[in-house]
Amino acid sequence: MTAARGLDEAEQHAWREFLWAARLLFDVLDRQLQHDAGMPHAYYLILAALSGAPDHTMTMGELARAVRSSPSRLSHAVARLETAGWVRRGRDPHHRRHTYAHLTGAGLRALTAAAPGHVAAVRRHLFDRLSAAQVDALREACAAVRAGLEPAAGASPR
Amino acid sequence: MTAARGLDEAEQHAWREFLWAARLLFDVLDRQLQHDAGMPHAYYLILAALSGAPDHTMTMGELARAVRSSPSRLSHAVARLETAGWVRRGRDPHHRRHTYAHLTGAGLRALTAAAPGHVAAVRRHLFDRLSAAQVDALREACAAVRAGLEPAAGASPR
């Protein structure tokens, strides 16, 4: 491919494998979740993030950082999750600039129903294909890449 | 996260790193291409695939397989590339079922203009962060995952 001039052969090969492994994996996970649970993967991550927060509640900003989402994207997404009855929004009377998002009972149930199938898919398509050493190597390489892409401020969620 | 029950700690960690490394990387590459070359990454891949084909021409089906795209997605994409003047479609009078996609001169120029910036971004965000051993390990792990997801065609001829 003309495209890959500037990368040596090992890099071209690695890039193609990474590209298609990730794209195909995300595609199959998205399809599985959409089909079995009626939500795309991004929405699953939002519900999962909320489920791990105290009182199942976070501000929109915290949530956006947790799921690496732009404010706009999150706002649209939560609007849709709200009409699904899975999330409720409200304003904190003491910090009226902030909007908090709260996982509803129905939202938690939807997440709990979706989780086993999703985790099983991750296991089947990712971890069942890798040795323990490969899992370690994958984690290390991806951690290096992610660290370079992460908005340098406070890499760990507050 | 409630979500990750069923994966051990090493797997959870690896999954998160892989997830965010890939998502953030694809986001930044998409943004770079859209900004500098006026095309999303998926369209770049289509032009690149055509540029490597004899006579810069492939059938829609071949092209769809090359870029791991559904027929529908490719049809929409090529329609758009056609209005941009980067691809032309036509029917072969001898095999009238097939539609050919042909990379135009303007398409090749657009690809050639886009390639260096894209490759530089891949290098900067991916390979500059990894040792040669990490690149090898990443390729191997991703190859195993991709092989499990690929529709198994190509290895065996028909």
Place this chain on the structure above:
DNA sequence: GCACCTTTGTTGAACGCTCAAGCGCACGCT
């Protein structure tokens, strides 16, 4: 020649994401 099926590709609607613009609240300044 005819009915049926498969292959190949397109279409339209729904949906998620991005980008640019905008709104409301809080804070700092004078």
Place this chain on the structure above:
DNA sequence: AGCGTGCGCTTGAGCGTTCAACAAAGGTGC
């Protein structure tokens, strides 16, 4: 108090993807 500035979040339009439905061409069997 009045005014600007920045932050947090939302909005609307446009684009790309998906899904289901469809269309057209080439078999295949009778």
